[in-house]
Amino acid sequence: MSPAGSSRWSPTTEQLMILEELYRSGIRTPSASQIQQITTHLSFYGRIEGKNVFYWFQNHKARDRQKLRRKLSKQLQLQQQQLQLHHCQLNQDITNHFVAYPPRSTTQDFPFFNSPSLLFQGGAANTSEQALNCKWNVHNPQSNLVEKEEMTFCNYGWTLMDVNDQASSCCTRPLKTLDLFPLTTTRINEDCTTQPK
Amino acid sequence: MSPAGSSRWSPTTEQLMILEELYRSGIRTPSASQIQQITTHLSFYGRIEGKNVFYWFQNHKARDRQKLRRKLSKQLQLQQQQLQLHHCQLNQDITNHFVAYPPRSTTQDFPFFNSPSLLFQGGAANTSEQALNCKWNVHNPQSNLVEKEEMTFCNYGWTLMDVNDQASSCCTRPLKTLDLFPLTTTRINEDCTTQPK
DNA sequence: GCAAATTAATGATTTATTCAAG
DNA sequence: CTTGAATAAATCATTAATTTGC
Numbered sequence: 229m230s231p232a233g234s235s236r237w238s239p240t241t242e243q244l245m246i247l248e249e250l251y252r253s254g255i256r257t258p259s260a261s262q263i264q265q266i267t268t269h270l271s272f273y274g275r276i277e278g279k280n281v282f283y284w285f286q287n288h289k290a291r292d293r294q295k296l297r298r299k300l301s302k303q304l305q306l307q308q309q310q311l312q313l314h315h316c317q318l319n320q321d322i323t324n325h326f327v328a329y330p331p332r333s334t335t336q337d338f339p340f341f342n343s344p345s346l347l348f349q350g351g352a353a354n355t356s357e358q359a360l361n362c363k364w365n366v367h368n369p370q371s372n373l374v375e376k377e378e379m380t381f382c383n384y385g386w387t388l389m390d391v392n393d394q395a396s397s398c399c400t401r402p403l404k405t406l407d408l409f410p411l412t413t414t415r416i417n418e419d420c421t422t423q424p425k
Numbered sequence: 426m427s428p429a430g431s432s433r434w435s436p437t438t439e440q441l442m443i444l445e446e447l448y449r450s451g452i453r454t455p456s457a458s459q460i461q462q463i464t465t466h467l468s469f470y471g472r473i474e475g476k477n478v479f480y481w482f483q484n485h486k487a488r489d490r491q492k493l494r495r496k497l498s499k500q501l502q503l504q505q506q507q508l509q510l511h512h513c514q515l516n517q518d519i520t521n522h523f524v525a526y527p528p529r530s531t532t533q534d535f536p537f538f539n540s541p542s543l544l545f546q547g548g549a550a551n552t553s554e555q556a557l558n559c560k561w562n563v564h565n566p567q568s569n570l571v572e573k574e575e576m577t578f579c580n581y582g583w584t585l586m587d588v589n590d591q592a593s594s595c596c597t598r599p600l601k602t603l604d605l606f607p608l609t610t611t612r613i614n615e616d617c618t619t620q621p622k
Numbered sequence: 623g624c625a626a627a628t629t630a631a632t633g634a635t636t637t638a639t640t641c642a643a644g
Numbered sequence: 645c646t647t648g649a650a651t652a653a654a655t656c657a658t659t660a661a662t663t664t665g666c
Contacts, residue, residue: 234658234659235633235657235658235659236632236633236634236657236658236659237633237634238632238633238658238659238660239633257651279634280633280634283632283633283634283635284632284633286633286634286651286652287632287633287634288632289652290652290653290654291631291632293652293653294653431643431644432642432643432644433642433643433644433647433648433649434648434649435643435644435647435648436648454636476649477648477649480647480648480649480650481647481648483637483648483649484647484648484649485647486637487637487638487639488646488647490637490638491638623666624665624666625664625665625666626663626664626665626666627662627663627664627665628661628662628663628664629660629661629662629663630659630660630661630662631658631659631660631661632657632658632659632660633656633657633658633659634655634656634657634658635654635655635656635657636653636654636655636656637652637653637654637655638651638652638653638654639650639651639652639653640649640650640651640652641648641649641650641651642647642648642649642650643646643647643648643649644645644646644647644648
C-alpha cells in the first residue's frame with residue numbers, strides 16, 4: 229500500500245497527547261472542519277490522515293463509554309450480591325424465628341430465593357448512556373452555511389467528495405455504457421440478472 | 426443548502442427501479458468505483474449524490490436482513506408455542522393419569538412450565554446472518570491497484586477526500602495558529618483546557 | 623538478552639439501532 | 645409507516661506489550 233508503510237496508522241506520542249488533550253477538552257465527535265484542522269495540525273508530527281482522526285475519536289469515545297459501563301455493571305453486581313446476602317440473612321432469620329421445625333424438607337428453599345438476575349445490559353447501558361451523551365457543539369465562526377453544525381462522519385467524507393463530483397448536477401452528455409449497466413435501463417424488469425459469482 | 430431542494434434525497438421511480446435491480450442482481454455493499462458509476466448513471470434520472478447510493482444499499486441490506494429475522498423469529502415463536510402447547514398437553518395427560526387427586530392446589534403449575542423463553546436475538550440473528558452474508562466481489566478491470574477489491578464505505582469517502590488533502594504529506598510550511606490550538610502544543614499538559622460550551 | 627508465543631490495545635469495518643422527514 | 649440519514653455497538657484485524665523458555 230503506502231510506500232514503506234505499515235497497513236495501519238499508529239499515532240506518535242505527540243499526536244496521541246494532542247488527541248487526548250482535545251478529547252479531555254470536550255471534543256467527542258469532531259465536525260468535518262474540525263477533523264480537517266486537527267489533521268493538518270497533527271500532520272506536523274508524523275504521517276496522518278483525516279480518517280485516522282475520525283476513527284480515533286470514534287473509538288476513544290466508544291471505549292470510554294464501555295469502560296464506564298463495565299464499572300457500573302460491576303458495581304451493580306456487587307450491590308446485587310450484597311442485597312442477595314441481605315435477603316438470605318433475612319430469610320435465615322425468619323426461618324429461625326418463626327419456623328420451629330422444618331416445614332417439609334430442610335433442603336427446600338423459599339420461592340423468592342431464586343430471584344431473577346437483573347439485566348445489566350439494559351440497565352447499566354441506559355444509565356451510562358445518559359451520562360455520556362453530552363454532545364459538544366462547536367462554535368465555528370467561519371461556517372456561515374446554515375447547515376447543522378453537528379456535522380458528522382459521512383457528511384465529512386461525502387461532502388468533500390462532492391467537490392470533485394461531476395455527477396451532482398444532472399449531466400446531459402451521453403453516458404458511455406458502463407460495466408454495471410450493460411443494457412438500457414428503461415426496461416429493467418427483463419433478464420439483466422447477470423449473476424456474479 | 427441545495428437551492429429549492431428538500432432536506433433529503435428521495436429517489437425517482439426510475440432510480441429506485443435501477444437500484445432495486447442492482448440489489449436483486451447481487452450488489453450489497455458497492456465499492457467506491459461502483460458507487461461512482463451508479464451515481465453517475467442515476468444522475469441522469471434526477472438529482473443524486475454518492476452518499477445517497479451508499480445509504481440506500483446500506484439501509485436496503487439492513488432492512489432485508491431485519492425482515493428475514495422477523496420472519497424467522499416469528500416462525501420460531503410459533504414453533505415454541507406449539508411445543509409449549511404440546512408440553513402442556515403432555516403435562517395434562519400426566520396429571521390426569523398419574524395424579525388421581527390434586528397434589529396441593531389446582532392452580533399450582535409444574536416447575537418446568539415456565540421454561541426460559543429462548544433468545545431469538547442470538548439464534549435467529551446468526552442464522553439470517555449466514556444466509557445474507559454473501560459478499561459480492563466486483564471484477565473491475567480498470568482497477569490495477571492491488572488493494573483489496575472489497576472496498577468499503579469509509580475508504581470511499583476518505584480516499585476521495587485525500588485527493589485534495591494537503592495534509593497527507595508532512596507539511597513544513599508554518600502552520601497558522603488555529604482556533605483549536607490556541608497554545609503551543611508541545612507543552613500539552615498545561616492549562617489549555619478551553620472548555621467549550 | 624532475545625526471539626517465539628500469548629495476550630492486551632487499538633485502528634478499521636461492519637452491523638444494528640435510532641432519529642426524523644415526508 | 646416507510647425510509648433516508650446519522651450514531652452507536654459489535655466485530656474484525658493488526659500492532660504493541662508482555663510472558664516464557666532457552
